[in-house]
Amino acid sequence: MRILSGIQPSGRLHVGNFFGMMQPSIRLQEEGEAFYFIADYHSLTTVQDPEALRKNVCNVAIDFLACGLDPNKAVFFKQSDVPEVTELSWLLSTVTPMGFLNRCHSYKDKTERGLEATHGLFAYPVLMAADILIYDSNVVPVGDDQKQHVEVTRDIAIKFNNLYGDVFVIPEPRIREDKARVPGLDGQKMSKSYGNILEIFGEEKPTKKKIMSMMTDSTPVEDPKDPSNSIIIDLFSLVASDQQLQEMKDDFLKGGTGYGDFKKRLFEAFWEFFKPMRAKRKELSEDPQYIENILKEGADRAREAASATLKRARHSCGITS
Secondary structure (H helix, E strand, C coil), rough: CEEEEEEECCCCEHHHHHHHHHHHHHHHHHEEEEEEECHHHHHCCCCHHHHHHHHHHHHHHHHHCCCCCCCCCEEEEEEEEHHHHHHHHHHHHHCCHHHHHHCCCHHHHHHHCCCCCCCHHHHHHHHHHHHHCCCCCCEEEEEEEHHHHHHHHHHHHHHHHHHCCCCCCCCCEEEECHHHHCCCCCCCCCCHHHCCCCCCCCCHHHHHHHHHHHCCCCCCCCCCCHHHCCHHHHHHHHHHHCHHHHHHHHHHHHEEEEEEEHHHHHHHHHHHHHHHHHHHHHHHCCHHHHHHHHHHHHHHHHHHHHHHHHHHHHHHHCCCC
16 A cells, blocks of 8 residues: 655644644554655745745754654655656646636635635646656545545546546545644634644744633633633643543633643643654754755655656657657
8 A cells, every 4th residue: 555645845844734644644654655745846836935945845854754754664755856746747737627626625715815826826736636646646644624635636537547548546535533623823723824833843932922822712710611612622632641631621620720721731741742852853953964865765766656657647648659
């Protein structure tokens, strides 16, 4: 089984990235042949500062490795180091009906939030399909809100196969559990676009300040509070033990404890949870050549797989004899 997933280098990674994509991907290393890439081509739709992009790519690589990605178990590489993917994207675009792209909610959501309506943003699903299909991916782990991307990929692959023969493996989405929808500091889904993120590797004081300034209701200290409708509880459940979580829920219901105290508990659990990863990140940051070597070795392995698929696709279209 071949597993494929990617992450955009559009800024520092946050808790939503970790629990939504990174942690599930790290676990999947044990289940099959994993291909994980840093989607720098995709990030060009939102990041147009070259130095910022280079820095983001480096940080994402370090962060992912610090969080447990094992380059001996997964092929880890930059999307742009596999140029075959852009050629395949063009081949796929020649068979992709406009209707497939018009129905994609991601384009509408992003333009409504102020992003320029570029061709790259509109054709984003075709490049994503190329990312998935070029590695003969069997499984693509996604959150429920991203399932449409895999559905579009399947539609494009089936249309291509119907026209040119049995060229592509048809991938299956694997829907990640509810933790993929990590709440942000304002209660919406955590996203850099909303400015409501909690960075995995932020500095201690700014991180604590963010947590202490989280939105809560106006329930008085002495009154019971509803643990079933609390961002504090939702985030605490990700980083605390079952016993700690139950104790906090009980204290919510008893009353007599203010939200400020609960936020302090959340910060302490958060800081402790990511402590070993911060130590690993510090170690990795001191050896940039090691990071570069991992990405290069990953790209070499990825290109080997991609080249075989592209050759098959080109031949089927009549581009090569």
